[in-house]
Amino acid sequence: MSVLFELKNVVKGFVKGKEKISIFEDLNMTIEEGDFVAIMGPSGSGKTTLLNMLGGVDQPTGGEVWFDGERIDSLSEGNLAKWRANNVGFIFQFYNLMPMLNAARNVELPLLLTKLSGKQRKKNVETALTLVELADRAKHMPSEMSGGQQQRVAIARAIVSDPKLLLCDEPTGDLDRATADEILRMLQLLNQKFNKTIVMVTHDPAAAKYAKRTIHLDKGEFVEEELVA
Amino acid sequence: MFGLFSQIGTVIVMNIRSLPQRLWMSLAAVLAVSVVVAVLLSFLSMSNGFASTLDGTGSDSVAIVTRSGSQSELNSVISRDSVNIVSTAPGIATTTDGQPFYSAELYVVVDGIKKSSGTEVNIPMRGISRTGFELRDKVEIVEGRVFEPGTNELIVGQGVLGQFDGFDLGQEVTFGKTRWSVVGVFSTGGSAFESELWADARMVQDLFNRGNSFQTMRIRLAEPGNVDGIREMIENDPRLILDVDTESDYFATQGEALQGIVFFGWGISIVMGLGALAGALNTMYTSVASRSAEIATLRAIGFSNLSAFFGTLSESILLSLVGGVVGALVSYLFMDGLTTATMGPGFTQVVFTFELSPALFQNGIMLALLIGLVGGFFPAWRAARLPVITAFQKAT
Numbered sequence: 001m002s003v004l005f006e007l008k009n010v011v012k013g014f015v016k017g018k019e020k021i022s023i024f025e026d027l028n029m030t031i032e033e034g035d036f037v038a039i040m041g042p043s044g045s046g047k048t049t050l051l052n053m054l055g056g057v058d059q060p061t062g063g064e065v066w067f068d069g070e071r072i073d074s075l076s077e078g079n080l081a082k083w084r085a086n087n088v089g090f091i092f093q094f095y096n097l098m099p100m101l102n103a104a105r106n107v108e109l110p111l112l113l114t115k116l117s118g119k120q121r122k123k124n125v126e127t128a129l130t131l132v133e134l135a136d137r138a139k140h141m142p143s144e145m146s147g148g149q150q151q152r153v154a155i156a157r158a159i160v161s162d163p164k165l166l167l168c169d170e171p172t173g174d175l176d177r178a179t180a181d182e183i184l185r186m187l188q189l190l191n192q193k194f195n196k197t198i199v200m201v202t203h204d205p206a207a208a209k210y211a212k213r214t215i216h217l218d219k220g221e222f223v224e225e226e227l228v229a
Numbered sequence: 230m231f232g233l234f235s236q237i238g239t240v241i242v243m244n245i246r247s248l249p250q251r252l253w254m255s256l257a258a259v260l261a262v263s264v265v266v267a268v269l270l271s272f273l274s275m276s277n278g279f280a281s282t283l284d285g286t287g288s289d290s291v292a293i294v295t296r297s298g299s300q301s302e303l304n305s306v307i308s309r310d311s312v313n314i315v316s317t318a319p320g321i322a323t324t325t326d327g328q329p330f331y332s333a334e335l336y337v338v339v340d341g342i343k344k345s346s347g348t349e350v351n352i353p354m355r356g357i358s359r360t361g362f363e364l365r366d367k368v369e370i371v372e373g374r375v376f377e378p379g380t381n382e383l384i385v386g387q388g389v390l391g392q393f394d395g396f397d398l399g400q401e402v403t404f405g406k407t408r409w410s411v412v413g414v415f416s417t418g419g420s421a422f423e424s425e426l427w428a429d430a431r432m433v434q435d436l437f438n439r440g441n442s443f444q445t446m447r448i449r450l451a452e453p454g455n456v457d458g459i460r461e462m463i464e465n466d467p468r469l470i471l472d473v474d475t476e477s478d479y480f481a482t483q484g485e486a487l488q489g490i491v492f493f494g495w496g497i498s499i500v501m502g503l504g505a506l507a508g509a510l511n512t513m514y515t516s517v518a519s520r521s522a523e524i525a526t527l528r529a530i531g532f533s534n535l536s537a538f539f540g541t542l543s544e545s546i547l548l549s550l551v552g553g554v555v556g557a558l559v560s561y562l563f564m565d566g567l568t569t570a571t572m573g574p575g576f577t578q579v580v581f582t583f584e585l586s587p588a589l590f591q592n593g594i595m596l597a598l599l600i601g602l603v604g605g606f607f608p609a610w611r612a613a614r615l616p617v618i619t620a621f622q623k624a625t
Contacts, residue, residue, distance in 0.1 A: 057529055057617040078533065085531025096526040100246035112235045113531045157530075 004068055004164065004197050005031035005054060011062030012049060012220075023049050024220045027063070033164065036191040036198045038208035041217035047201045048169060050217065054199055055088050055167045056080040068164070085113040089158030089196075091187075093170035095150040097142040103129065103153045104138040110161040128156035132186060148179035155186060159196070166190065168200040172207050184210040236532050240540025243523065244516070245547065251516055255548055258512040261505035262552025262600050263559065265498055266593040270560035270585060272494025273592060278584040286420035287477030290453040291364060294446040294463075297470045301483070302336040302444050303353075309333075309441040311469055315448070320458030322449040324360070330449035332361035335433045337444075339404040339426065341393040352393060354383070354404075354426040356433030356443075364449050365417060373398050373413030378429045381436070384413035386423035396426070407436045419582070421480070447476070502600055505552075509604025513545045517612045524612050525619035538613035545605020546598060553597025560593070561585050 007029045013022040023046045031037055031054075039047045052058035053065060056072055057080075065073040072083060089110075090096075097106045104125050111121040129135045132152040142150050151171060158166055168187065172180035188210045190196045200211060208214045216224040248255050294315055299305035312333045322330040335356030343350050355361075362368050362375070376382035385396045395402055400411050409428065417423050434440065450456065456473050463469045474482075517524070524537050565585040 052618055055529070081528065081531050081533055084529065090526075090529050092526070096522060098243055098523055098526075100243050109239065109527070109532075110530050112239055 002033050002068075003030050004033040004035070005029075005199075006066040007053075007063065008066070009063040010053070010060045010065065012046070012053065012058075012060050014061075022220065024060070027220065027222075029215070029222070031197065031199065033068075033197055034191070034195045036188070036210070036212040037200070038211035038214040039199065039201045039217060040203065040205070040208055040214055044219075045217040046220045047217050051167055051169055051199060051201050054165075055090065056084050085110060085161070087163050087165055089161070089163045089166045091151070091154050091158050091166060091168040091171045093173040095142070095147070095154045095174075097150055097153060097157075099142050102139050102141050103134060103145070103156075106142070106153055107156045107160050109157060114161060124160055125156075128160040129153075131159070132156045146179075147175050148182060151175065151179075151183050152186065155183070155190075159190060159194075164197055166196050166198045168198060168202075170202055171200060172202070172204060177206075180204070180207065233533060233535060236527075236536035237539045237543075240527065240532070240536045241543045244520070244540050244544040247520065248544075251512070251519065254512045254515055258505075258508045258548050258604075259552040259555065261508040262549045262597050263556035265501045265505045265600070266553045266556025266597050267560045268501060269494055269498035269596060270557055270589055270593045271564050271583070272497070273491065273589045274560065274564050274583040274585040276491045276494065277586055277589060278582045281584055282419065282421050282582070286417075286422060287475070287480035288366065289475050289477050290366075290450055291476040292448040292450055292456045292459055292473055293476045293479045294448065294459070294471050294473045295444075295479075297472050299472075303338065305336075305444045307333070307443045307446055307471065309443070311471060312443060312446050314466065314469060315446060315459065315462065315471070318459040318462040320451050320455055322451045324363075330360065330364065332358055332364050332447045333430065333443040334358075334361055334445050334447060335430055335437070335439055335443055337433060337437050337439075341389070342395060344392055344394055350393075352389065352426060353424065354428060354433065355422075356430035356439075357427050358430050361427075361430075361447065364447055365422065367416070367418035367420070368422075369416045370413050371416045373411075376412055376428055379432065380429065381407065381409045381432060382412045383409045383426050383428040384415050385411055386425050386427075387414060387416050388423035389426065390414060392424075450475070498596065502596060505600050506604050509545055509549060509600055510607065512548065513541060513605050513608035514611070516544060517541055517608045517615070520612075521615055521619050524615050525617050528615070528617040534613040537615065538609045541609035541612040542602070542605040545608070546601035549597045549601025549604065550594070552600075553594045556597070557585075557590050557593045561590075 007027055010024050010027040012024040013020060015021070039050060041047045049058060053060055056075070060073050063073070064071055067087065072080065075083060098109070107125045107128050108121055111124060116124065126135060126138070129138055132155050134149060134152050134156065137145060137149060142153070145153065166187070171187070172183050175183060184207055187198055187200070191198050191212075198211070200207070202208055213225060213227045215222055294307065295302065295305035296307060316329040316331050324330045337354050337356070338351045339354045340349055341352035342348070359378070370384070371387065373384065376384055389396050396411055398411055398414060402409050402411065415427065430443075448459065454475055456475055459473045463471050463473055528534065528537065564583045
């Protein structure tokens with residue numbers, strides 16, 4: 001498998017008042033295409049910061065971040081936005097759906113950044129909603145759906161433009177166990193059947209078991225890596 | 230570029246659909262702008278109406294002669310001798326019987342009671358001859374008849390009837406020690422003359438102790454707009470300390486004094502507009518704050534910061550536009566066509582009608598858009614600079 005992500009000597013810190021706080025001092029990691037990585041660790045360990053850097057929404061203060069042979073840590077804000085639109089699907093803990101748009105319009109959002117025709121966009125939206133088993137809820141508003149259904153809409157939105165990478169920030173943190181398992185099985189399916197590379201931040205060891213491997217972070221360092229059978 | 234437009238369109242649609250979540254604050258912003266626009270248009274329509282009345286009063290075919298340096302008809306004096314000399318000047322049209330076509334007129338002030346306030350005000354009374362009627366193009370007796378020369382009869386302008394008490398047809402009115410009968414109502418097509426009382430010139434001279442003097446002399450010009458012959462005679466004859474101008478130029482100059490209303494209207498509107506601007510800023514900052522997760526999520530998905538900027542700016546402009554239209558409609562409904570009287574340039578009451586023209590409406594909308602633009606710019610800038618990381622913050 002080819003390397004999708006490579007972090008080389010990444011340094012990340014910020015200044016709070018007069019104090020300099022370091023999150024990563026020399027982080028190195030690779031993620032291969034088709035991988036499903038769970039990142040675990042206590043609060044403040046840097047797992048969300050890592051996810052943000054992988055998603056191009058936060059920049060390292062040093063080192064390099066490479067994606068599919070392209071260095072992304074030095075891209076401008078505008079180019080990073082284009083890069084995200086082409087390569088990344090985000091899945092958030094609280095779904096982050098637009099409350100004023102129905103499910104289909106929410107899923108369509110990433111397609112508005114493409115040159116697809118309205119007809120083609122509609123077709124892709126139907127496909128994505130069918131994949132998450134919500135085709136019959138296309139016209140429903142987020143407020144008319146359960147948490148699990150909203151997260152499935154968010155997954156449909158994340159995959160509708162067929163990105164290589166899905167970044168999930170506590171995707172089951174707001175769901176009950178049964179619904180969480182349903183969402184995780186869906187992510188697993190996307191990884192195994194559609195070869196999506198998934199990086200998932202989670203506190204939940206049960207959720208991490210759906211990944212191919214789990215990375216444990218503590219104080220900005222990898223302390224343990226385990227492969228899931 | 231198309232992608233950018235569809236992004237902006239989507240953000241605008243989302244912003245507008247989410248307005249009910251900020252209903253009261255949005256309504257307050259709309260209300261503030263509408264009040265500003267309504268106030269501005271009220272002042273401007275008043276000024277516009279006043280200017281129209283004065284503009285309609287003057288004619289290019291008529292010259293007006295006044296004492297040199299007098300600022301209004303009221304403080305002008307012309308002797309009979311001067312009138313006779315000027316009447317021989319070149320450029321004066323002749324009547325059908327070959328006489329110089331002019332009217333020597335008196336202009337005095339009498340008391341009247343304003344209907345709206347019950348206060349005592351100055352009403353102009355014009356002493357006029359038959360030629361004075363013929364000299365004016367649009368004079369029409371709409372009720373009753375013309376006064377009989379040599380009697381204490383007067384006729385009243387239509388504007389006087391609507392705005393002042395005690396001048397109904399058939400009524401007797403007392404000015405000082407003199408009593409007058411109202412025998413007719415006249416119209417002059419909405420000009421300032423309709424704010425006047427007209428009576429026989431000789432009677433006004435006698436009863437107001439004016440001897441054989443007049444205030445003004447109106448002359449029908451042989452060639453409209455050409456007062457050169459008369460002016461040349463006045464300038465070359467040391468006995469004549471007079472000014473001459475066409476009536477239209479004279480009233481246009483008088484109307485310039487009303488520019489103060491326009492400046493005052495704009496001044497007060499700008500001050501109020503600053504208040505509305507603060508309201509718009511507050512509304513839009515709140516809007517951005519309440520939608521920060523949505524904006525950041527769109528940015529995370531790949532939407533450009535321009536879409537966040539223009540989406541927010543559009544919301545502000547839309548709210549202000551609604552406020553502007555509401556304010557203009559309120560002004561139109563309550564002000565346009567409203568007839569009132571105020572102190573004119575001759576220290577007498579001039580009856581006029583508020584006029585809200587399309588150009589004024591445009592001014593009001595432009596002011597509203599300016600408030601929306603400035604009030605939305607800074608919040609829109611904040612929306613555009615909102616860190617994408619905000620989308621994740623609720624989850625951490």
